[in-house]
Each structure stands twice: as structure tokens, then as C-alpha cells.
Amino acid sequence: MRYSTSSLVSAALLMGQASAALPPIVMKGTKFFYENGTQFFMKGIAYQQEVAAGGASTGSTKYTDPLADAEICKRDVPLLQALGTNTIRTYAIDPTKNHDECMKLLDDAGIYVISDLSEPVLSINRDDPLWNTELYKRYTDVVDSLSKYSNVIGFFAGNEVTNNRTNTMASAYVKAAVRDTKAHIKNNVKRWMGVGYAANDDADIRTDMAHYFNCGDQESAIDYWGYNIYSWCGKSSMSESGYDKQVEFFSNYSVPVFFAEYGCNLPDGAEGRIWDETTALYSDEMTGVFSGGIVYMYFQEANDYGLVTVKNDEATTMKNYDALKTVMSSVAPSSTAMDSYQPTNSPAACPPISNTWKVKGNALPPTPDTSLCDCMFNSISCGPSSSLKETEFGDIFGFICGESPEACAGINRNTTTGVYGAYSMCSAKQQLGYVLDQYYKSQNSASGACDFDGKAEVKSSSVGNGCQEKLESASAANSVAATATGLDGAASTGGASNGTDENAAPSFTQGPLMRRLFAFGGLEVGLYMAVALFTGVTMLVL
Ligand SMILES: *[C@@H]1O[C@H](CO)[C@@H](O)[C@H](O)[C@H]1NC(C)=O
Ligand SMILES: *[C@@H]1O[C@H](CO)[C@@H](O)[C@H](O)[C@H]1NC(C)=O
Ligand SMILES: *[C@@H]1O[C@H](CO)[C@@H](O)[C@H](O)[C@H]1NC(C)=O
Numbered sequence: 232m233r234y235s236t237s238s239l240v241s242a243a244l245l246m247g248q249a250s251a252a253l254p255p256i257v258m259k260g261t262k263f264f265y266e267n268g269t270q271f272f273m274k275g276i277a278y279q280q281e282v283a284a285g286g287a288s289t290g291s292t293k294y295t296d297p298l299a300d301a302e303i304c305k306r307d308v309p310l311l312q313a314l315g316t317n318t319i320r321t322y323a324i325d326p327t328k329n330h331d332e333c334m335k336l337l338d339d340a341g342i343y344v345i346s347d348l349s350e351p352v353l354s355i356n357r358d359d360p361l362w363n364t365e366l367y368k369r370y371t372d373v374v375d376s377l378s379k380y381s382n383v384i385g386f387f388a389g390n391e392v393t394n395n396r397t398n399t400m401a402s403a404y405v406k407a408a409v410r411d412t413k414a415h416i417k418n419n420v421k422r423w424m425g426v427g428y429a430a431n432d433d434a435d436i437r438t439d440m441a442h443y444f445n446c447g448d449q450e451s452a453i454d455y456w457g458y459n460i461y462s463w464c465g466k467s468s469m470s471e472s473g474y475d476k477q478v479e480f481f482s483n484y485s486v487p488v489f490f491a492e493y494g495c496n497l498p499d500g501a502e503g504r505i506w507d508e509t510t511a512l513y514s515d516e517m518t519g520v521f522s523g524g525i526v527y528m529y530f531q532e533a534n535d536y537g538l539v540t541v542k543n544d545e546a547t548t549m550k551n552y553d554a555l556k557t558v559m560s561s562v563a564p565s566s567t568a569m570d571s572y573q574p575t576n577s578p579a580a581c582p583p584i585s586n587t588w589k590v591k592g593n594a595l596p597p598t599p600d601t602s603l604c605d606c607m608f609n610s611i612s613c614g615p616s617s618s619l620k621e622t623e624f625g626d627i628f629g630f631i632c633g634e635s636p637e638a639c640a641g642i643n644r645n646t647t648t649g650v651y652g653a654y655s656m657c658s659a660k661q662q663l664g665y666v667l668d669q670y671y672k673s674q675n676s677a678s679g680a681c682d683f684d685g686k687a688e689v690k691s692s693s694v695g696n697g698c699q700e701k702l703e704s705a706s707a708a709n710s711v712a713a714t715a716t717g718l719d720g721a722a723s724t725g726g727a728s729n730g731t732d733e734n735a736a737p738s739f740t741q742g743p744l745m746r747r748l749f750a751f752g753g754l755e756v757g758l759y760m761a762v763a764l765f766t767g768v769t770m771l772v773l
């Protein structure tokens with residue numbers, strides 16, 4: 232078969248992204264580089280509608296994928312380019328949509344993308360953190376949909392998830408997401424793409440946070456640290472803004488650091504912004520340690536942080552857009568060549584447990600594994616009845632884990648001890664099945680032990696192909712988890728525990744306990760509900 236030159240050319244054009252112009256960004260030590268060895272400083276703009284500073288949702292659970300509508304990209308990309316932008320940050324893209332046209336427009340304009348992996352509904356919730364099969368699918372779907380574009384630098388596994396001393400536990404789940412996303416990239420993408428974290432700046436936890444995400448096994452550690460920082464407002468200085476302290480602190484850090492959001496709008500709102508901090512960010516005082524930053528944000532919205540107003544699909548640049556353009560065109564960060572750069576910093580030590588830090592160093596929640604969860608669910612002899620609603624799960628979890636704590640070792644999670652049940656990453660329904668089955672077996676499969684007023688039912692158990700080994704190793708892990716949480720004694724009695732067992736106490740000593748009477752199958756039994764403490768109960772809130 233013969234191909235004419237023109238058909239080869241159009242085939243190449245159709246392949247589109249394969250012939251993308253922009254060289255991928257790589258990382259070495261604490262710096263980013265183009266492949267040719269020239270250092271890369273991020274000159275970024277946050278580009279997503281209806282995402283409040285810090286990535287907070289504006290109340291809507293719907294999101295607009297900023298890379299899915301070519302008409303909008305045609306309107307905005309030239310304005311980004313004219314501003315001297317070389318990177319945009321997107322907060323939520325839809326992996327089911329096609330991004331070819333927008334990515335090509337950005338590529339042609341010399342603009343890279345760094346994207347958050349979550350979306351408003353599927354994200355790690357600081358008040359009820361999880362890293363489960365559903366989130367894993369969302370994160371890896373986003374990676375798969377963007378990894379084909381050479382102008383994607385990488386991702387954020389979380390944005391201000393832990394934001395103060397009360398919710399440091401959530402960081403364990405974000406770091407597990409970092410580990411698993413990095414592994415997914417390593418196994419599926421043929422080039423380097425980074426996975427980092429975007430943090431707020433909270434005095435109580437900033438040191439522990441930065442160290443935690445950088446410490447330990449580097450396969451689980453972040454590739455870069457993004458700071459959402461608004462401490463330089465209007466006329467300020469390195470010392471007044473605390474930028475000098477950041478430079479000092481991160482001079483020891485072993486991976487790149489940049490501002491994942493900046494652009495304080497005080498004292499005069501977005502239009503009052505004069506961008507002195509931009510000049511500082513690309514000056515010699517900072518470029519040795521910081522790799523640039525991302526201005527928050529492109530769209531002018533109610534929170535008044537915009538550079539551009541959009542009305543009736545028309546974009547109009549604002550005064551502070553022009554101010555930023557002038558400053559951007561005048562900065563000239565002095566760079567280091569990749570070849571001559573020899574990194575010297577090493578990863579931090581993991582922070583110890585303290586009053587303000589509740590996550591054990593190197594012990595992470597398990598990698599979500601849908602096939603293991605399916606194997607387990609198929610292997611149980613007692614499970615939720617088909618009509619059971621998710622809102623009813625909490626009562627059953629509460630009852631069984633109260634009566635028979637060892638039945639729940641396989642789904643429990645504890646960030647301070649670093650003990651996680653092997654099934655703690657399964658869906659709520661699968662976890663309920665596991666717990667019901669454990670309870671049923673602990674009652675020697677007594678006929679009444681799998682009923683719960685019709686909420687549970689006996690099922691035929693089957694161990695699918697390739698399941699045996701997985702189940703055995705999960706079961707071994709769960710025995711270790713039970714031992715580590717002091718539940719093994721109870722488990723080894725083999726009989727029913729009645730909730731007064733001393734070994735059961737640790738799981739229920741924290742938080743308010745409510746003892747209620749519930750009728751199950753005509754029998755009155757004590758129902759322990761550990762409110763907001765208990766996995767199963769809090770899961771319902773999602
Ligand atoms: C390396 O590539 C970048 C981006 O294409 C370019 O701006 C820079 O001039 C190149 N450096 C060298 C030394 O060719
Ligand atoms: C911590 O953050 C949460 C969520 O943003 C907030 O509700 C809480 O008041 C904060 N607590 C402290 C002590 O700052
Ligand atoms: C940087 O590391 C050195 C050596 O470990 C240590 O002495 C110094 O205090 C660190 N500086 C900062 C700002 O953390």
C-alpha cells in the first residue's frame with residue numbers, strides 16, 4: 232500500500248498530541264527543567280471557574296471542566312499567553328471528556344498544565360478522610376486522560392486537605408493517594424509526571440506537614456510541594472510577608488517548591504493588586520529555593536480574585552491583568568543548568584506523633600484493590616440483604632463492632648497507630664458484608680446470626696479465580712491488625728464477644744458513645760453507636 236505525502240502529513244496531524252511541540256518538564260533535586268537542561272520556572276495562572284481560594288467548593292457539587300470546551304479555550308488561551316503564562320492549574324477535569332483541542336491550543340501557546348486529581352464530590356474529605364476504590368478510580372482516570380499530553384507537568388493529590396491541627400489524620404490518606412498515583416504513573420506512563428500536594432500555610436502544622444509529605448520511602452513521598460500562600464498583600468517585603476522564612480525553611484527541602492496559589496487581594500480587591508510579590512518570587516532572593524508560582528486566578532468571580540471578567544461569553548481583561556502582564560514581562564529569574572546542578576538536600580525525617588500531629592510516619596492506608604474487595608464480597612456467607620439501603624448500614628456496623636470488635640479489625644483505620652485493616656479501602660457495602668460475615672462466623676453460623684431483622688441474609692460463598700491467595704494475605708494482614716489493636720485475644724476465643732471484653736475497650740474509649748436499644752429479630756440488644764468515630768457511621772454522611 233502506498234501513502235501519499237499529504238496523507239502522511241494529515242495522519243500526523245490527526246495523531247495530534249503525539250507530535251506536540253512542548254517538551255516534557257522533568258525534575259531533578261529541588262528544581263524543574265525542560266528536557267534540554269534549561270531550568271523551568273512556573274509562571275502560572277489558576278484556571279477554573281467556581282473554585283474558591285484554597286480549592287474550596289463554592290457550594291455546588293457540579294464543576295465545569297476548563298479543558299473540555301474548545302470555544303472557551305480559544306477565547307482564553309491567547310489572553311493567558313499574552314500574560315506570559317507558561318502553566319495553568321486546573322482543579323477538576325472530567326476524565327470522560329475529550330481534551331485534545333484545548334490541550335493543543337495550550338501546547339501551541341507554550342502553556343503547561345498541572346491539575347488536581349479530585350473533584351468536589353470525589354475528594355479526600357478532611358473531616359472523614361478515606362482512600363478507597365472509588366477515589367482511586369477517579370484519580371487514576373484523571374491521570375489516564377491527561378498523561379498523553381506532553382505539556383502536562385503532573386498532579387496534586389490533595390489541596391489543603393489537612394488545614395489545621397484538628398484534621399492532621401487526613402494527611403495519611405492523601406499520602407496513600409500520592410503513593411498509589413505515583414505507582415500508577417510509573418506502571419502506565421513512559422515519562423516522568425509528578426504528584427504533589429498543595430498546602431495552606433498554618434503555623435501549628437506547617438513544619439510537620441511539609442516534613443510528612445517529604446519523609447520516608449520516596450516512592451510514597453511527594454514530587455513537589457505547592458504552597459497556597461496569601462501573606463504578601465499590596466506593598467510588603469520579604470520579611471513582612473514571611474517569604475524570607477519560607478525560603479529559609481525550604482532551603483533544606485529535597486523536592487521542588489512553588490506557590491500553588493498566590494495573589495492576596497487586600498487591601499483593595501483584585502483590581503488593587505500591584506504584584507510586587509511576583510517580582511519577589513522571581514528574584515534572586517527566592518529562585519534558589521522556589522520554582523515560581525501560580526496566580527489565583529483567571530476568572531473574576533464573587534470572591535474578587537480575578538484577572539479577567541467574562542460576561543455573555545466575552546472575556547475582558549481587568550486592570551490587574553495589565554499590571555501582572557507588565558511585571559511578568561520584566562522578571563528574569565536566574566537559572567541553573569541541569570548538568571551542572573548537583574542536588575544535596577535529603578528527605579526530611581517523619582514527624583513524631585504530638586498534640587498537633589496525629590499521623591504515624593511510614594505506615595500508610597492500604598492501596599485500594601477492587602479485585603480484592605470483590606473476591607472478599609463473593610467469599611462471604613452472610614451479607615447485606617439486597618434491599619438494604621446505605622442509610623441503614625450505620626446501625627449494623629455500630630451493633631456488630633460494639634458487640635464483637637474483633638469482627639471489625641479488617642475495616643478499622645487508625646492513623647496514630649498506623650494500623651489499617653486490609654478491607655478499609657473497600658466500599659461501604661463490601662465492608663458491611665465483611666463485618667456481617669465475621670460476626671456470623673463468630674456465632675458459629677448460628678441461624679439467627681445472619682438476619683438483623685431481614686437486613687442481612689445468608690448467601691452462597693464462592694472463592695473466584697485468583698482470589699485464594701489475595702484473601703489469605705488480607706486475612707493475615709487483618710490478624711496482624713487485630714493483634715496490633717489488642718483485639719487478638721478476643722478473636723482467639725473463637726466465640727462471641729459480648730462487648731464487655733476489656734480488649735474491646737480501646738476502639739470505643741474516644742468520642743461520645745450512645746447506648747441505645749434496638750430490636751433485631753425480636754430480641755432486644757444493646758446497640759453501641761460510636762458517633763462520628765466509627766467508620767461505618769461516618770461513611771453514610773458522604
Ligand atoms: C530549552 O527549551 C526551552 C523550551 O523550549 C527553550 O526556551 C530554551 O531556550 C531551550 N534551551 C536551550 C539551551 O536550548
Ligand atoms: C480547623 O479547620 C476546620 C475546617 O476548615 C474548621 O471547621 C475548624 O474550626 C478549624 N479549627 C481550628 C482550631 O482552627
Ligand atoms: C537544615 O538542615 C540542617 C542539617 O540537617 C539543620 O541543621 C538546619 O536546622 C535545617 N534548617 C532548617 C531551616 O530547617
Ligand SMILES: *[C@@H]1O[C@H](CO)[C@@H](O)[C@H](O)[C@H]1NC(C)=O
Pocket residue numbers: 644645646647648737738741
Ligand atoms: C487509635 O489508636 C490509639 C491507640 O490505641 C487510640 O488511643 C485512639 O483512640 C485510636 N484512634 C481512633 C480514631 O480510633
Ligand SMILES: *[C@@H]1O[C@H](CO)[C@@H](O)[C@H](O)[C@H]1NC(C)=O
Pocket residue numbers: 727728729730731732733
Ligand atoms: C462477657 O465477657 C466477659 C469478659 O470477657 C466474660 O467474662 C463473660 O463470660 C462474657 N459473657 C458471655 C455471656 O459471653
